[in-house]
Amino acid sequence: MATKHEKIIKHIESLPIGEKISVRLIAKAMDVSEGTAYRAIKDAENHGLVSTIQRVGTIRIEKKRKEAIKNLTFSEVLSVIEGEVLGGEKGLQKTLTKFIIGAMKEEAMVRYISKESLMIVGNREEAQRLALENGAAVLITGGFGTEKEIIDLANGKELPLMTTSYDTFTVAAMINRAMTDQLIKKEIMLTEDIYTKLNQTEYLSVDDTVDDYRKLNEASGHTRFPIVGKSNRLVGIVTAKDVIGKQDKMKIDRVMTRNPYYVKTHMSVASVAHTMIWDGLEVMPVVKDDLTLKGIISRQDVMKAMQSAQRQPQMGDTIADQINRLIKVPEETMESSETMELKFSVTPQMTNNVGTISFGVLSEVVSESAYKALASVHKRNLVVEQMSLHYFKLIQFGAEITIIPKIFDIGRKSARMDIELYSENGLAAKAIVVCQLIQKN
Structure with a gap:
């Protein structure tokens, strides 16, 4: 039976993208305490289901797949420039591909505007309208507002319309810096990007025997396997060295290594590599917070990932x-x-x-x-x-x-x-x- 926490997460997943979420609304809709609702919303944020944006609030977002090189979203740009949303909130999770500074006449702007770009402009309503009509978001500098017609257009197109008190150059420099930082971040590869999932992982339970280990070793060609107990929780790991000279009928929990090193999916590949090299480990189990087995990560996986990261470009052009x-x-x-x-x-x-x-x-x-x-x-x-x-x-x-x-x-x-x-x-x-x-x- 699903817990209250799991029911709230499923309810959040069912909400439409762009829907505003609050602790009070969730607590009332699911008939739970505000404390339970708060913890569930925080968990949903960690899983990429919702995002909290300054001056906007918490909204339901589309869970994004990790890419080799991540782009900035408009919500991240909004945070960087300390701006405010005037319209088009539903488009805040779209990615920014490039930005244009609107310092030219409207007829000259058209060829520079493209979808998912950002037009940085002052209090020029015609330029703002032109950008929105051609699929670009708009950032108004100098702390200016805009007409209701422009705001309605942004809402209809689901394109963010933002304002900031900074001047154009400062904003451009801040976004450039954020883009560069984002390119550097992609080098920080996480365990969740490369580990072998549970459905492809060979493992044994505490009720298995040394003979079961030998059969699995012969069938898979591997020598190291995680050992799980009740509810599929990690309790140990067994290697070829552990079973040397042991009888076939001996239970695996009598020869396994207890309290093994393990990894969680949010840990960086670099930290995992350090542990593996320092302690001479070939394989490490990957677990959830409650030690439920999720899969394994091998030294070979780590080395391939590190080599791939070295081949990626590390800096943007500011x-x-x-x-x-x-x-x-x-x-x-x-x-x-x-x-x-x-x-x-x-x-x-x-x-x-x-x-x-x-x-x-x-x-x-x-x-x-x-x-x-x-x-x-x-x-x-x-x-x-x-x-x-x-x-x-x-x-x-x-x-x-x-x-x-x-x-x-x-x-x-x-x-x-x-x-x-x-x-x-x-x-x-x-x-x-x-x-x-x-x-x-």
């Missing part, structure tokens, strides 16, 4: 990476800090809502220019400790900036630089940068 690549040192530049000139082209992604370079991007350009100046001329590495940046003239996307870094003070542990940035209209920005120097090994 805006800082893009800026670094876009800063060019012309070949004709002489190796002197007095005459060095760097070139940088502004892309649309690096602009704010009015199409000019974001102050945050400009700060990153200055930092990277300081690094390149010292790295190429003085072969020194650095950390920027202070920066005084003055932005005189607006620099629009597509503009080419000439950057002139000048080192006016350098010592053993620090350096000070004057960095000027010129656009087509003359001096556009100027910065004084104080750096801590790091000795390269």
Whole structure:
């Protein structure tokens, strides 16, 4: 007979995707205490049946299959940017494939918009409508709201419509960072990804004999088997070494190793590998929290998984990476800090809502220019400790900036630089940068 906890889990599974869930509603619907309902909802969250989202609440979600490389969902993006949902809550569990910054005219946006993408835009209702109509979610920066018509459209399309108080560059940097972190997370492979399930696992019970072990050993070719007792709970493990010289009729529980090492599905493959190598184990049973046997994991499984993880890409491409690549040192530049000139082209992604370079991007350009100046001329590495940046003239996307870094003070542990940035209209920005120097090994 199913327990109250199991009945609540089944009830949650039967709810439609996007349905809001609360302890009080579950307790009332299932006629249980709020404490029982709370524990069941937490268990459902651990199993990926529900998700709790800030300012939205707990909602029923579709249980996602694990993939080799996981994408961010819009609910995770919402958490990263500390945003608020205006509409389209049912689409929060959809995955984000890419994001676009809406710094251009509507007619130019269409070719960049695709399904499951995210349009980052300010208080431009027409751009918001265009994105939703073409299958993209919308994130409104600057803390702005929007019209009821746009909210209704988001609800009808089941596409998240979110708002955040951060500016466009900050939001783009935060999402880039989250995407990179998500790519790194996929390297952390769990036991549940690779273990052999119970229906494919050979095992013995405490009532079996040494003769049963030998028959199973001959039929399967394996030498190590978990031993289970009542309710299929793990009680031990038996190996070929344990049965040497033992009589066929001897019960297996008299020769098995009791209290064996075991694994749970949420444990990382790396930690399992460490235990196996350290203790010389070839096989470990995989169990539930109550020690019910779920399967086994072998050293061979672990080694294959670790080799596969090494072949996966480990890093995403952030805006800082893009800026670094876009800063060019012309070949004709002489190796002197007095005459060095760097070139940088502004892309649309690096602009704010009015199409000019974001102050945050400009700060990153200055930092990277300081690094390149010292790295190429003085072969020194650095950390920027202070920066005084003055932005005189607006620099629009597509503009080419000439950057002139000048080192006016350098010592053993620090350096000070004057960095000027010129656009087509003359001096556009100027910065004084104080750096801590790091000795390269």
